[in-house]
Amino acid sequence: MLEFREKLLENLIKARFGSIDNLIAEWEVRAEAGEFKDEPRPPNRASLFRWTDEKPTLPRKEFWLWRLCALLDADPFCLLRLSKGAERKSFEHLYSAFATNAWPQGLNFLGSFFGLQKAWPPPAQIERFFGRKWFVRDFFHDGRECNYFARIALHGDRPATDLPPQVYHFAYSSLGRWTQYGIVLRGETSIELIQVNGQMVLKTLDSSSALSVVETWFGQQACEFRIASIHPFFVKLGRDAGLDARAVRFSG
Secondary structure: OEEHHHHHHHHHHHHHHHHHHHHHHHHHHHHHOOOOOOOOOOOOOOHHHHHOOOOOOOOOOOHHHHHHHHHHOOOHHEEEEEOOOOOOHHHHHHHHHHOOOOOOOOOHHHOOOOOOOOOOHHHHHHHHHOOOEEEEEEEEOOOOOOEEEEEEEEOOOOOOOOOOOOOEEEEEEEOEEEEEEEEEOOOEEEEEEEEEOOOEEEOOOOOOOEEEEEEEEEEEOOOEEEEEOOOOOEEEEEEEOOOOOOOOOOOO
């Protein structure tokens, strides 16, 4: 269903810790110092190598996934992908898990992101494992001008050359409940859009300094929108917010 982007994970570990062994050593030292209360023991070396294998597996324990991401300062969604070579089937399994609220082991947290949510983005994991709050930007579509794609220019407060890729979560609010409808991942010279309806778009950008430009539908009804990321960012909204022609678009 879902698996690690093993090359990205391996690169992140090397960039931050130098090696898997160094990551495990840091994890164990901080756990023994009592920093990670009420969590399972750190994974062993064999587990880390399985996660970065050519056919990577996911952690059996949700704690391990979130703690790994916190140690790497990475949004879990940038490290996960639909199973390579079986994307459509994996998406169908994922949709079935959402419909029945029967998530695979280690992925229960997805239920707090998708579907109707009173609190979004979910605060529990980011505050517990990262020790901070989400960075959030809200904007309102009043419906007076309608039926067009609004253009949103996004810019992180750190160079796009830095690892890990920045993840932007998109949601809209209706009757006091939030619904996440997709994510956008910004790499060094790439931008990738993944929508909950299964649409996936990947584009190459001209340079690492190019804006991340996203288009989303503004319909006839007034609606509140929210963008969230675990890293700081700036946003500009408008029909011409940014001149980058390599925009990615959420379907209307």
